Amino acid sequence: MQGASMRRAKQAVGDLPRPTTTPGVANATRRSDDRRVEAGTLQQAILEIAYGTDNADALVRRSIELLQEVFADAAVVVSLPQEGSPLLVHHSLEGRAGLVERCNEVSPAAAAFTSGKGICVPDMRRDARFPRHNTMALAQDWLGCCAEPMLGASGSTIGALSLYFSQAKPIARYRRRLREHAAPLLAACLSARPSRAPAVAQPDRFASLAATIPGVVYQRIVSPQGDIRYTYISEGAREFFGVAPEEIIKNPDVLFRTFSEEYKASFKQRLIAASNALTTWDVEASIVTPEGRLKYTHAIARPERLSDGSVLWTGVTLDATRIKEAEAAAAEAEARTRAAIVESLSQGFLLYDAADQLVIHNSHFLDLYPSLRDVAQPGALYADVVRTELASGDFPLRGEELALAFQDRLAQHELRHGTHERQISAERWIQINEHRTSDGGTVVLYTDISELKRREQHIRHMAEHDALTGLPNRVLFRQRVEDA
Numbered sequence: 201m202q203g204a205s206m207r208r209a210k211q212a213v214g215d216l217p218r219p220t221t222t223p224g225v226a227n228a229t230r231r232s233d234d235r236r237v238e239a240g241t242l243q244q245a246i247l248e249i250a251y252g253t254d255n256a257d258a259l260v261r262r263s264i265e266l267l268q269e270v271f272a273d274a275a276v277v278v279s280l281p282q283e284g285s286p287l288l289v290h291h292s293l294e295g296r297a298g299l300v301e302r303c304n305e306v307s308p309a310a311a312a313f314t315s316g317k318g319i320c321v322p323d324m325r326r327d328a329r330f331p332r333h334n335t336m337a338l339a340q341d342w343l344g345c346c347a348e349p350m351l352g353a354s355g356s357t358i359g360a361l362s363l364y365f366s367q368a369k370p371i372a373r374y375r376r377r378l379r380e381h382a383a384p385l386l387a388a389c390l391s392a393r394p395s396r397a398p399a400v401a402q403p404d405r406f407a408s409l410a411a412t413i414p415g416v417v418y419q420r421i422v423s424p425q426g427d428i429r430y431t432y433i434s435e436g437a438r439e440f441f442g443v444a445p446e447e448i449i450k451n452p453d454v455l456f457r458t459f460s461e462e463y464k465a466s467f468k469q470r471l472i473a474a475s476n477a478l479t480t481w482d483v484e485a486s487i488v489t490p491e492g493r494l495k496y497t498h499a500i501a502r503p504e505r506l507s508d509g510s511v512l513w514t515g516v517t518l519d520a521t522r523i524k525e526a527e528a529a530a531a532e533a534e535a536r537t538r539a540a541i542v543e544s545l546s547q548g549f550l551l552y553d554a555a556d557q558l559v560i561h562n563s564h565f566l567d568l569y570p571s572l573r574d575v576a577q578p579g580a581l582y583a584d585v586v587r588t589e590l591a592s593g594d595f596p597l598r599g600e601e602l603a604l605a606f607q608d609r610l611a612q613h614e615l616r617h618g619t620h621e622r623q624i625s626a627e628r629w630i631q632i633n634e635h636r637t638s639d640g641g642t643v644v645l646y647t648d649i650s651e652l653k654r655r656e657q658h659i660r661h662m663a664e665h666d667a668l669t670g671l672p673n674r675v676l677f678r679q680r681v682e683d684a
Contacts, residue, residue, distance in 0.1 A: 257291075259389070259390070260278055260280070260291050260390070261291065261293075263278070263386055263389050263390075264276050264278055264291060264292065264293055265293065267361075267382055267386065268293055270382070271363055271374070271382075273365070273367075273369075274363040274364060274365050274369070274374065275292060275293075275342075275363065275364040276292065276293070276361070276362075276363060277290050277291065277292045277309065277361075277362040277363075277364060278290070278291045278292075278359060278360075278361055278362075278386065279291070279309040279310070279313060279347075279359055279360040279361075279362065280358070280359040280390075281313075281358075281359065288309060288310055288313060288360075290309070306330065306332060306333060307330055307333040308320075308321055308330060308333070308345055308346070308347040308362060309347045309360040309362045310360070311329075311330070311347070312347040312348055312349045312360040312362075313349060313357055313359065313360045314357075314446075314449070315349075316349050316351070316357050317349065318346065318347065318348045318349070318375060318378075318379055319346065319347045319348075320346045320371055320372070320375055321334070321344055321345050321346065322344050322368075322371050323343065323344055323368070324337055324338050324342065324343060324344060324345070325338065325343075337364065341366050342364045342365065342366055343365055343366055343367060343368060344364075344365045344368065344369065344371055345362055345363060345364045345365065346362065346363055346371050346374060346375040346378060347360050347361065347362040347363075348360065348361050348362075348375070348378045348379045348382075348383040349383070350383050350384075350386055350387035350390070351383075351384070351387055352387060352390075352391050353391050358387060358390060358391065359387070359390065361378060361382060361383045361386055363378060415436060415440060415497075415516055415517050415518040415519050416433060416434055416436045416437045416440050416441070416516065416517045417432075417433070417434040417436070417515075417516050418430060418432060418433040418434065418437075418501075418513075418514075418515060418516070418517065419431045419432040419433075419512060419513065419514050419515075420452075420501075420512075420513045421506075421510050421511065421512055421513070422471060422472060422475040422510060422511045422513065423509075423510045424508075424509040424510060426468070426472050428452055428468065428471065429449075429452055430448050430449050430452055430455075431449070431512075432449075433445045433448050433449060437455070440495070440517070440519060441455060441458050441487065441489060442458065442489035442490040442491060442493075443455055443458065443490070458487040458488060458489060458490070459485065459486075459487055459488075460485065460486040460487060460488060462486075463485040463486060463487075467485075470483070474503065475503060475511040475513075478503045478505060478511070479503070480500070480501070480502055480503075481499060481500065481501040481502075481503070481513060481515060482499070482500050483498075483499050484496065484497065484498050484499075484520065485497050485499070494521075495519065495521045496519075496520040496521045496523070496524040496525075497517050497518065497519065497520055498517070498518045498520040498523075499515060499516070499517040499518075500515055500516060500518070501513040501514060501515020501516070502514060502515065538560070539560065542560060542561075542562045543562050543563060545562060545564065545645075546564065547564060547645045547646055547647045547648075548561075548562065548564045548565030548566075548567070548568045548569075548630075548645065548646030548647075549561060549562045549564065549565060549643075549644070549645060549646075550565060550576070550585070550643075550644040550646075551641060551642070551643055551644075552582050552641055552642040552643075552644070553639075553640075553641045554639060554640030554641055556581055556582040556583070556642070557578075557579050557580065557581060557582075558576060558577065558578055558579060558580040558581075558582070558585065559578060559641070560578065561576050564646075565646055568624070568630060568646055568648070569589060569592055569593070569624075569646075571588070571592045571593075572585065572588055572589060572592065575588045582613065582642065583610065586606065586609050586610070586613075587602075587606055590602055590605050590606055590609070590622075592624075593622075593624035593625060594624060594625040594626060595623055595624065595625070612634070613634060613642070615636075616635070616636045617633075617634065617635055617636070618632075618633070618634040619631065619632065619633050619634075620632040621649070627650060628648065628650045629648070629649045629650050629652075629653045630646050630647065630648060630649065631646075631647045631649045632644065632645070632646055632647075633645045633647070663675060664676035664679070
């Protein structure tokens with residue numbers, strides 16, 4: 201195997217222990233594959249270790265030493281989740297092998313840990329399930345292996361126990377001894393003194409903490425090629441998305457199918473862009489559960505660049521459905537209140553936004569300009585409404601007169617305040633007041649001033665005519681002379 205490939209394999213899988221001769225085994229009078237594991241004796245020895253060890257790492261090491269004497273011609277590897285993170289760490293007599301992998305099915309130990317079932321690989325040269333793991337193991341002279349999950353008192357998986365062989369062995373017999381005796385006893389050892397082995401209890405505490413969050417806790421990896429997979433997702437996914445966590449880890453498409461079409465179309469591109477830039481993922485979206493229920497989500501996650509160029513996202517998806525529904529209800533109530541207030545006005549009312557698009561109008565405006573019913577719709581432009589307004593009524597403007605009046609209105613519209621008067625019929629006058637709002641919108645009020653105009657005409661008539669005879673007086677005569 202080439203050096204670069206070996207380094208990549210080590211980064212992905214970690215160092216496996218090389219074949220060693222365990223101290224004390226050379227003096228054994230019988231080969232380990234001929235031994236019978238005495239459950240009572242082994243249990244007694246393991247429990248003595250559990251209650252006689254204060255340090256969790258020392259407890260694991262001493263347990264491995266004991267099991268290594270039982271399985272002398274194999275290498276014993278104990279895989280435990282790292283505290284506070286869904287990572288597996290391998291332990292062997294050669295010391296702590298380092299971070300090996302995320303808790304997904306990339307090695308027999310990880311597969312046993314995540315599935316809760318035993319895994320057997322009689323010949324790694326012919327096994328296609330764990331290609332990267334097998335390549336690494338064969339490079340270190342291992343030929344076969346078997347792994348069994350270790351179950352805690354609550355029935356949850358707390359780790360995995362594996363045996364590695366450098367020669368062809370009757371693995372089925374080893375696997376049975378591993379499953380029936382060694383793995384349960386080691387699990388009992390690790391669970392016997394939880395206060396002295398906090399790393400073992402961490403997954404349960406982490407799951408309990410995740411269960412208290414009203415949403416879903418997750419970790420996902422985006423590869424340099426843009427592939428997306430989940431390495432951990434909390435049990436909340438079952439209720440939130442309507443999909444089991446193990447299904448999402450196995451095939452993330454079952455989760456992506458719940459996304460709304462709009463969100464689904466841009467999700468991958470946005471996630472890849474955020475992965476490249478290592479920017480925080482803070483996204484609101486909508487999903488549709490398999491039962492057809494619409495939900496709203498708010499996802500927050502932080503990225504971390506891994507050594508192979510992938511990006512690990514650790515985050516939480518919160519259920520924002522009630523918040524969105526409350527916001528929608530509040531917006532609807534506000535709209536109803538605003539409409540009621542606007543409708544109660546005795547004037548015609550138009551409200552434009554900062555882009556000069558019509559937002560709302562009341563019925564009084566349409567009473568004044570019934571011909572604008574089809575034009576004055578939400579989204580209509582100010583210019584279109586004004587042009588139609590000037591060309592309507594009993595005294596519509598046409599041609600050059602319309603163009604001049606239209607340009608005058610547009611010029612005054614640029615000011616913060618503006619007032620116009622216009623006669624729309626023989627008996628009806630309208631005063632138009634425009635006011636610019638703080639957000640750049642425009643409020644336009646149409647006030648019927650017909651009565652005011654009639655009073656003005658009456659006062660002018662009285663000033664220009666004799667009260668007794670009704671004939672024009674000197675005031676009107678002088679005005680006519682001046683006008684001439």
